[in-house]
Amino acid sequence: MKLKYCFLQKGQIGLIMVLILAIGLTVGLAIVSQSLTSISVTETEEKSIRAFNAAEAGIEEILKQSTITAGATNVNVGDLTAQVNVTSKNDQRITLEANETMEVPLAGGTATSVKISWVDKNDTLQNPGTCQEGEAQAPASIEVLRLKDVNGAIVPYRYLYNACAGLDAINGFTTSDPAIQAGTDPYLQEVNFTDIDGDEAHATHDVVLRIRVFYNKATVAVVAGNGELPIQEYQMVSTVTTNTGETKSVEVTKTVESWPDIFDYVLFSGSTLTK
Numbered sequence: 247m248k249l250k251y252c253f254l255q256k257g258q259i260g261l262i263m264v265l266i267l268a269i270g271l272t273v274g275l276a277i278v279s280q281s282l283t284s285i286s287v288t289e290t291e292e293k294s295i296r297a298f299n300a301a302e303a304g305i306e307e308i309l310k311q312s313t314i315t316a317g318a319t320n321v322n323v324g325d326l327t328a329q330v331n332v333t334s335k336n337d338q339r340i341t342l343e344a345n346e347t348m349e350v351p352l353a354g355g356t357a358t359s360v361k362i363s364w365v366d367k368n369d370t371l372q373n374p375g376t377c378q379e380g381e382a383q384a385p386a387s388i389e390v391l392r393l394k395d396v397n398g399a400i401v402p403y404r405y406l407y408n409a410c411a412g413l414d415a416i417n418g419f420t421t422s423d424p425a426i427q428a429g430t431d432p433y434l435q436e437v438n439f440t441d442i443d444g445d446e447a448h449a450t451h452d453v454v455l456r457i458r459v460f461y462n463k464a465t466v467a468v469v470a471g472n473g474e475l476p477i478q479e480y481q482m483v484s485t486v487t488t489n490t491g492e493t494k495s496v497e498v499t500k501t502v503e504s505w506p507d508i509f510d511y512v513l514f515s516g517s518t519l520t521k
Contacts, residue, residue, distance in 0.1 A: 290492065297326065297486040297494040304328025304484035305498050314480050314500070323486070330484045338478045338501065339467040342459045344381065349504035350468050351476045352452040353395070355444040359471030362457065363433035364388055365409050366465045373434055377412035379461070385409035385434055386464035387419060391456040392439075397449050409435045409464075438471065458507075478502060 300323040307321045308314060308330055321328040336355075340348055350360070365385045367373045377384045390405040406419040407426045413419065422437075429436040443451050457466060468478070479501045487493045 290490070293488045293490055293492045294494065296324075297488050297492050298496070300324065300326040300328050300486040301484040301494050301496040304330045304486070305482055305496055308332060308482055308484075309498075309500065316480070321484075326486050326488065328484045328486050330482060333481050334477045335479050335481065336475045336477060337467070337469040339465065340501070341463060341465045342457075343463045344386065344459060344461060345507070347456055347458045347504075347507045348466060348468075349502070350455040350457065350478065351502055352442060352444040352454055353446050353476065355470070355476040356473035357442050357444060357470035357475045358473050359438060359440045360442050360455070360475070361436055361438050361469050361471055362388070362390065362455075362466065363429045363436040363468075364457075364459070364464045364466045365429070365434035365462075366432050367429070367434040368432050369465070372462060372464055374462070377410035379413060379416050382462050384413060384461050386459040386462040387413060387417070388460070388464070388466070389458045390437070391458070393453045393456070395446075395451050395453050400453065405437075407435070407437060433465075433467065440471070444476070456504075476502075 303323045304321040305328075307328075308319065314332060316332050316334045319330045319332070321330055338348065338350060342348060352360075365372050367385075371382070373385050374382060387406070387408045390407070392403040392405065394401050394403065405422040405424075407422060408414055408417070408419050424437055424439055426435055426437050428434075439455075445451055455468075457468070459466065468475075479499055482498045482500065483495060484497075485493065485495045
């Protein structure tokens, strides 16, 4: 009996050892599998980040050029290639914060009319439903500064428009010609300039429009009614694909060069300035 018990005891110990080894092997395989998975995920993330950075670098390379032209360009970034596609647009649509300015080049274009639309009436921030002077208490008013070249001299013309008529008696914005009218959906208001002449061969021709918004943010759209405006902005899409199939794209919209907002407040004099 003692001998039999000894054999049983040894058999149990052997079975326990086998179970321990099996558990250890399972845990070990799980750790190895998790490590391999983590390494794979890390490598994928690194390649994804590299692809994104390369796509950004492709855009930056185009932006560094003194002249941007529409078309496709390959930009080498290390061992990756960014495929950058540039398209030009002859209209603008941008959301401006209060007191920000946008510029619309006219010289060199064939447009004979320009429509300016502003305030997304479906946006409750842009169109709060109130008409009071003060920040965000009314839909945005705009100032349109029209610069014309008259026999070599730049002559400014200003037009002021309130999106809600209740402000007319408060801020003194007089009715301008062309007159404001209800906008085409989704815009609250619009104004049409029908006497645009951007032909630089003419002694008197339009150079640029500068549009400033007051009181509130506003989405502003500018399109030509007849003919075409000069190029207003460039849309750039940079795409990079790694050798493992990771693809990243970066999209940037760049408007044409314009002077900063602060220059609207600079005073010009035809004679020498003295301090």
